[in-house]
Amino acid sequence: MNIRHGLAFAIVAALAACSNEAPPADTAAAPAPPAETAPAAAPAPAADPIDAILAGAHRSDENKARDPYRHPKETLAFFGITPNMTVIEITPGGGAWYTEILAPYLRESGKLIAATWDTSAADAPAYYARNNETLKAKLAADPALYDRVELRSFDTKAPKFGESNSADAVVTFRNVHNWTGSGVDGAYFQAFFDALKPGGVLGVVEHRANPGTTLEQTKESGYLTEDYVIGLATAAGFVLEEKSEVNANPKDTKDHPEGVWTLPPSFALKEVDREKYAAIGESDRMTLRFRKPSELGDGEAPAEAAAQPATGG
Numbered sequence: 590m591n592i593r594h595g596l597a598f599a600i601v602a603a604l605a606a607c608s609n610e611a612p613p614a615d616t617a618a619a620p621a622p623p624a625e626t627a628p629a630a631a632p633a634p635a636a637d638p639i640d641a642i643l644a645g646a647h648r649s650d651e652n653k654a655r656d657p658y659r660h661p662k663e664t665l666a667f668f669g670i671t672p673n674m675t676v677i678e679i680t681p682g683g684g685a686w687y688t689e690i691l692a693p694y695l696r697e698s699g700k701l702i703a704a705t706w707d708t709s710a711a712d713a714p715a716y717y718a719r720n721n722e723t724l725k726a727k728l729a730a731d732p733a734l735y736d737r738v739e740l741r742s743f744d745t746k747a748p749k750f751g752e753s754n755s756a757d758a759v760v761t762f763r764n765v766h767n768w769t770g771s772g773v774d775g776a777y778f779q780a781f782f783d784a785l786k787p788g789g790v791l792g793v794v795e796h797r798a799n800p801g802t803t804l805e806q807t808k809e810s811g812y813l814t815e816d817y818v819i820g821l822a823t824a825a826g827f828v829l830e831e832k833s834e835v836n837a838n839p840k841d842t843k844d845h846p847e848g849v850w851t852l853p854p855s856f857a858l859k860e861v862d863r864e865k866y867a868a869i870g871e872s873d874r875m876t877l878r879f880r881k882p883s884e885l886g887d888g889e890a891p892a893e894a895a896a897q898p899a900t901g902g
Contacts, residue, residue, distance in 0.1 A: 638672070639665065642693050647734055652686055655854065658871035659762075659794075661690050663835045668792035668878055673698040674757040677741075677750050677784060679777075680704060680764055683723030687762055693734045699757075700739065704750050707742040717745075748777050750784040759785060760792040763874070765818055766811045766849075769804075778825040788883035791827055793818060794836055796849045797875040811849035815875045827879035836874035843873065 639662045643653070670676060672694055681688040681703050688703060695701045705724065706717040721742075728735035743749055750759070759781045768774035781791050798812035807813045819829055845851035849872045851858055856866065 637662070638694060639690070642690055645693070647693075647731060648689055652684075652689070655686065655871070658836075658838070658853075659686070660835045661687065664792075664794065664833075664876060665690070665694075667831075667833045667835060667876060668758065668760060669790055670694075670758055670760070670792075671699075675700045675702070675755065676758045676760060677702045677704055677756045679750075679759065679761040679781075680706065681724060683720035683727075685724050685727050687760070688724070688727075688738070689734070691760075692728075692738050696734065696737050700737070702739045702741050702751065702756070705740055705742050707744050710745075713745075743780075745771075746773060746776075748773070748780040750780055753783050754786045756784050756789060757786060758790040758792065762794045763796060765793065765795045765821070766807065766813055769813060769817075770808050774821055775824060778821045778827070782825040782827060782881055785881045787881055789881045790830075791822065791879040791881070793822070793875070793877045793879070795875050795877075796872045797837075797843075799843060809848060810843065810845075812843055812872070815877070818875065818877065822877070822879045826881065828882060830878045830880045833876040833878070836876045838870055838873040840869045841873035842869075 642648075643656065643662065670691075674695065676691060676695060676699065678687060678691060678701065685703075688701070691701050703724065705721050706713065708718045708721060725740065728738055728740075741751060750756070761781075765774060765777075768777050778791075785791065795818055796812045798807050798810065798814045800814060800816070802810075802812065802814055804817065807817070815832070823829065841852070843849075845866070847857035849855075852866050852869055852872055854871070856863060858866070
């Protein structure tokens, strides 16, 4: 009780003690306590910018139709991609399916680097140049979304994706089987490790073979076993942090005449059994999140390289 309230109470008490008269009948009743007010409604959760990007007019209906198979919102959330990151996307190709999501998402606070093939080698496949030009044209056509994307070419036989310890995340979507077929998959994962900051994330989505599938079988089918991909990453120094089934497809039997390319969107058999393969949908895929150990200092190599990846299972 403060002094002002204490003094008022003392005066009232003294007056009551000195008075022998009953209080007047018409003394007003004490005021009722104020009615309780309802608690303020909780503010509505902030809209996720990914939702607006996925619904954006810059995405074609054809690309939007792939969302139920590729789960971009859930996949990027699983990888921990946030708008303030520096992210390297490996070979987005001419379609730039994930680029059209990542570029606007990272534009204001982060940075997207699109790693593209160096086409200067005499033996570079012709589709490298075609896809690179298609990508450049796509980015140039919509500068409001893509003007801050950096195109960074790399040597496919000795890949390097920028300065060491410079990126927060590296992401690759359905690419690893190509590197395995060319015999350079280990070099790619080592280059990812080098480009990432300590504590950085490597996110991998890849067509998934059944356990026990041999390496030769995977080269023909385009599907790789999880053990093989995990082995590539751990051999480079990464730690497997978590797996996700967000891109799993139990309908995919993985025994198609033209391997993974039998399924949409490739439809390698053209009109042959097209409805059958359309009903299966896109391939069953592993979704893996790896971490570069945070205790490594700048330029420091992993303490001991892990064994080379297993050839199957």
